[in-house]
Amino acid sequence: MSTTIEATTTEAIRTEEAAREGQKIRPRSSRRIDRVHYLFLVPTLVLFTIAITIPAIIGIFFSFTNSIGFGEWNFVGITNYIAMFGDPAIWQSYGFTMGFAAVTVILVNVLAFLLAIGLVARIRLKAPLRTVFVIPMVISGIVIAFVFNFLFSNAVPALGQSLNIPWLSESILANPNLAWIGIVIVTAWQAIPGTLLIYIAGLLAVPGDVYEAADLDGASKWQQMLQITLPLVAGYVVINVILGFKNFLNAYDIIVGLTDGGPGTSTRSIAMTIFTGFSGGDYAYQMANATFFFVLVVVISLLQLRLTQGKNQL
DSSP states (O other), X not given: OHHHXXXXXXXXXXXXXXXXXXXXXXXXXXXXXXXXXXXXXXXXXXXXXXXXXXXXXXXXXXXTBOOOSSSOOOBOTTHXXXXXXXXXXXXXXXXHHHHHHHXXXXXXXXXXXXXXXXXXXXXXXXXXXXXXXXXXXXXXXXXXXXXXXXXXXXXXXXXHHHTTOGGGSSOGGGOTTTHHHHHHHHHHHHHHHHHHHHHHHHHXXXXXXXXXXXXXXXXXXXXXXXXXXXXXXXXXXXXXXXXXXXXXXXXXXXXXXXXXXXXXXXXOOHHHHHHHHHHTTOHXXXXXXXHHHHHHHHHHHHHHHHHTTTTOOO
């Protein structure tokens, strides 16, 4: 106890002397950063640089060459970028991916939000139901795709034939105009659990007193959802939309397992086009495609943040 008093007295004397000399003493915590912060930051920064930053820079560099992935190469400037903008196959993959991402992000957020409202309500067996609904999140996308491929190609057509329903008697994955619907269904089935958890967290953060006051004012459940719930969880909606759109733009494994980009190239995503080019000798060409795609995703993310500015406060 006496030691503590002496230390405090010494610090007070030192502060007073410094004040007389016109000096301003900052707290010790603000003069230096604790070394433990670097212990967590530096290894992560090094791994990120080695695994992400350096490969990205190398890829951008080779997008200005005629490299096929190995052997000799020469600089060709922006030739790959010019050729890419005139390639209808590239634009077809961009059109499919953008449309698929937009439809899926709307479907996932609407269904996840409705499920979240049900799972935070005063119903029985809430905990087991929450566990069941998050199971798809822990299963590999390629495994899910192969299972649904079997269902769409065998089980569903067999059911349609037994019920004598013509449009259900054929696999939608074999129809160039309908195959995208199967991809949307499977992608949404896997993506809803993660979105659902975020919405549950947002709904549980809403004070119950707000709804009690609304009940006293005579507001219906529908009015409460539109005028109370949605405004208070708007930040969570923004998070889910941005993360979902970014993830769906990178769609690859589920599409490979379901249609492999077919029929023809009707469901070939941007990621599939890039990876197919890597194995087909178009390394530099597809690196230009990947670089443009990266810039496009960054621009879209910034636009989303700009449009939702002020609405993403949690």
